[in-house]
Amino acid sequence: MKFYDIFNGDADGICALHQLRLEQPQAAELVTGVKRDIELVGQVAAQAGDCLTVLDISLRSNARAVERALLNGARVRYFDHHAAGDIPQHPQFEAHIDTAPDVCTSLLVDRHLGGRHRLWAVVAAFGDNLVESAIRAAQPLQLDHTELARLHELGEAINYNAYGETVDDLHYHPADLYRAIGPYADPRHFMFDEPVFEVLKQAGAEDLARAEDLRPEFADDAAALYILPDAAWSRRVNGVFGNRLAQSAPQRAHAVLVAKADGAYAVSVRAPRSRPQGADLLCQAFATGGGRKAAAGINRLPAEQLPEFLDAFRAAYK
Numbered sequence: 001m002k003f004y005d006i007f008n009g010d011a012d013g014i015c016a017l018h019q020l021r022l023e024q025p026q027a028a029e030l031v032t033g034v035k036r037d038i039e040l041v042g043q044v045a046a047q048a049g050d051c052l053t054v055l056d057i058s059l060r061s062n063a064r065a066v067e068r069a070l071l072n073g074a075r076v077r078y079f080d081h082h083a084a085g086d087i088p089q090h091p092q093f094e095a096h097i098d099t100a101p102d103v104c105t106s107l108l109v110d111r112h113l114g115g116r117h118r119l120w121a122v123v124a125a126f127g128d129n130l131v132e133s134a135i136r137a138a139q140p141l142q143l144d145h146t147e148l149a150r151l152h153e154l155g156e157a158i159n160y161n162a163y164g165e166t167v168d169d170l171h172y173h174p175a176d177l178y179r180a181i182g183p184y185a186d187p188r189h190f191m192f193d194e195p196v197f198e199v200l201k202q203a204g205a206e207d208l209a210r211a212e213d214l215r216p217e218f219a220d221d222a223a224a225l226y227i228l229p230d231a232a233w234s235r236r237v238n239g240v241f242g243n244r245l246a247q248s249a250p251q252r253a254h255a256v257l258v259a260k261a262d263g264a265y266a267v268s269v270r271a272p273r274s275r276p277q278g279a280d281l282l283c284q285a286f287a288t289g290g291g292r293k294a295a296a297g298i299n300r301l302p303a304e305q306l307p308e309f310l311d312a313f314r315a316a317y318k
């Protein structure tokens with residue numbers, strides 16, 4: 001009988017597992033990855049009697065692998081807040097799934113544990129950018145302003161660590177980060193005793209400063225397009241950088257491209273915050289594009305299609 005702890009490598013996934021294991025210590029094989037790496041259950045060859053704990057990755061993306069594990073006789077315990085699809089009805093399947101917009105997986109675990117490791121749920125909620133939920137969850141703890149701000153920064157720092165194309169882009173492998181947190185029931189002690197928080201905070205600031213040094217390839221009042229080089233820091237910071245741009249110029253649409261080794265680009269588009277529309281249609285017009293109205297992307301834009309993309313982007317947001 002084997003135990004597998006399968007979790008998203010971001011703050012929410014790490015803090016969800018940490019709360020569970022503070023409550024119920026259990027050696028387990030850790031299965032995790034970068035934030036975008038969500039098809040994790042399939043990496044496990046589950047046998048009869050095995051116990052899988054799955055955290056913060058959508059059931060929809062793992063449905064087949066979960067089904068197979070159950071069929072093989074494993075037990076699966078699942079906590080998540082992403083769109084789930086059909087939830088298996090099986091005596092060996094325990095689901096804690098809630099897709100309400102104000103919860104994250106760590107808050108679901110907190111609910112399950114009756115708030116016994118609340119501080120880590122607060123860190124995670126800040127990491128998932130659920131600021132109001134985090135503040136609400138922290139209320140009974142009576143933290144002062146500075147403590148709350150520090151937990152906010154810690155959530156953001158752990159979350160930042162999960163961004164990259166592969167774990168090679170990250171400062172810490174998420175499994176190592178989870179192990180570093182392991183001994184700490186109180187995140188304030190973790191921040192004080194371990195270098196991790198300061199390292200991530202500084203690295204995040206450096207990445208952002210590099211991005212902010214770049215000049216746009218194109219910019220007018222309605223739209224701006226930036227190209228980040230093929231480098232680990234680009235892949236780490238591109239989401240945060242896009243958010244910064246959107247906040248600093250809410251009337252403007254932004255496209256952030258990250259160069260790939262072969263000259264193609266990964267594209268992310270944010271519609272203007274004042275008019276959050278059209279990003280999905282713009283990106284869908286390209287072969288590997290998709291997303292939501294307010295934010296969408298193209299997985300791979302061949303270099304020769306860059307002029308075509310710029311024209312379409314400008315036309316969509318003039």
Ligand SMILES: [Mn+2]
Pocket residue numbers: 012013056081104105128
């Ligand atoms: Mn989450």
